[in-house]
Amino acid sequence: MERDAVSGEWVARFRRNVRRWYARCGRELPWVGERDPYVVWVREIMLQQTTVTAVVPYLDRFLKRFPTVESLAEAESAEVLRVWEGLGYYSRARNLSRGAKLIVEEWGGQWRNTATELQSLPGVGPYTAGAIASFAFDQSAGIVEANTARFYARLLALRSDLHSGEGRRQLWSLAERIVPRDRPGEFNQALIDLGATVCGVTPRCQECPVRGSCRSLELGEVERIPARASRRDVTDVFELLVVMRRGKRLLLIQHPDGERWGGMWGFPALSRDRALARSRFDERLIESEVADWGCDVEFQEWMDEFQHGVTRFRLHLQPIVAMWRSGSWEGPVTAEWVGIDELATRPLSVAGRRVATRVERILRHNGAQA
Numbered sequence: 001m002e003r004d005a006v007s008g009e010w011v012a013r014f015r016r017n018v019r020r021w022y023a024r025c026g027r028e029l030p031w032v033g034e035r036d037p038y039v040v041w042v043r044e045i046m047l048q049q050t051t052v053t054a055v056v057p058y059l060d061r062f063l064k065r066f067p068t069v070e071s072l073a074e075a076e077s078a079e080v081l082r083v084w085e086g087l088g089y090y091s092r093a094r095n096l097s098r099g100a101k102l103i104v105e106e107w108g109g110q111w112r113n114t115a116t117e118l119q120s121l122p123g124v125g126p127y128t129a130g131a132i133a134s135f136a137f138d139q140s141a142g143i144v145e146a147n148t149a150r151f152y153a154r155l156l157a158l159r160s161d162l163h164s165g166e167g168r169r170q171l172w173s174l175a176e177r178i179v180p181r182d183r184p185g186e187f188n189q190a191l192i193d194l195g196a197t198v199c200g201v202t203p204r205c206q207e208c209p210v211r212g213s214c215r216s217l218e219l220g221e222v223e224r225i226p227a228r229a230s231r232r233d234v235t236d237v238f239e240l241l242v243v244m245r246r247g248k249r250l251l252l253i254q255h256p257d258g259e260r261w262g263g264m265w266g267f268p269a270l271s272r273d274r275a276l277a278r279s280r281f282d283e284r285l286i287e288s289e290v291a292d293w294g295c296d297v298e299f300q301e302w303m304d305e306f307q308h309g310v311t312r313f314r315l316h317l318q319p320i321v322a323m324w325r326s327g328s329w330e331g332p333v334t335a336e337w338v339g340i341d342e343l344a345t346r347p348l349s350v351a352g353r354r355v356a357t358r359v360e361r362i363l364r365h366n367g368a369q370a
Contacts, residue, residue, distance in 0.1 A: 006177055014213050015180055021209035022190035030056060037111045037136035038069045044128045045092050058087050070109065072100035081263055081347035090263055095123030113137040135185040142175030143188045147195025153226040154199060157215035162226050234314050238272040241319040242290060243359055244297055246337060250359065254334040260310060266352030268293065268331060294330030297322035303358060308351050319355045
């Protein structure tokens with residue numbers, strides 16, 4: 001079913017059925033009806049690649065600390081990252097920080113209200129721009145995200161790759177065709193809810209209010225559309241985290257922008273292959289590699305290995321605690337000595353926070369000397 005086959009009558013009937021369903025069955029999300037563009041923007045950035053359940057507590061915490069775009073623009077990047085810590089995909093937090101400064105300094109604190117203009121904000125693509133424009137400004141802007149893409153593909157019986165140029169063109173064509181001028185934000189939320197709760201990975205077609213408009217159902221191909229993406233391989237990565245301490249201070253490094261955990265702080269890491277990772281490391285070899293950072297250390301304690309998943313990687317992380325003897329950091333990234341009392345305010349990677357919490361507990365228990 002191409003765009004030309006989507007008649008005015010089809011669209012009117014579709015809109016009517018979607019609205020009726022939403023009035024009865026829409027999700028009771030905490031932000032339903034929110035019109036503040038700042039809140040909508042922060043929320044939609046958080047929802048990129050993250051579930052509603054995960055976002056709700058972080059959104060509340062973030063808005064309590066940065067209640068306005070002006071307060072966010074004034075905040076240091078490290079503070080924004082600390083509040084964001086644990087939500088992942090940290091480039092989103094940096095984009096919010098940069099975007100807030102743009103809104104305040106270049107837009108004079110006045111929001112632009114069209115999807116086209118909103119895409120000039122860092123990290124705001126067509127979907128996020130359409131969401132802000134429709135939810136906050138009642139602009140008739142279509143949306144395509146994971147839930148609605150699957151829903152639209154089934155409506156159209158779209159067999160092409162949804163990520164291809166042609167697939168995206170057809171999805172956006174339908175999205176722009178069906179969004180109404182009257183209460184577009186509410187309608188877009190209804191579409192998202194339908195895709196999330198009824199037209200999910202396992203569809204519940206008997207509950208769908210627009211099953212009479214679904215080409216895939218008509219053809220008996222709902223289970224095969226959209227085509228399942230090939231499962232991406234997970235790569236195992238083995239690293240040794242070197243926890244260097246000097247009394248109650250720990251040496252932290254800042255992960256460079258563009259790399260895993262960019263902008264966050266953590267512990268220096270040495271890469272290991274699978275064979276070495278499954279045995280105790282040769283401490284003399286480690287001492288030699290750490291010496292390349294300009295550090296002379298004495299190893300003290302092996303900590304329990306743990307795993308952490310990051311996108312397409314499964315990290316096997318083995319921390320080891322070492323006492324600093326002499327030298328000065330000459331490694332390739334920024335590093336600082338941080339007291340254990342400062343750890344609570346320092347933005348740490350998930351792995352860094354886990355290790356730091358364990359080490360802090362040990363040092364406080366042992367009464368380490370500064």
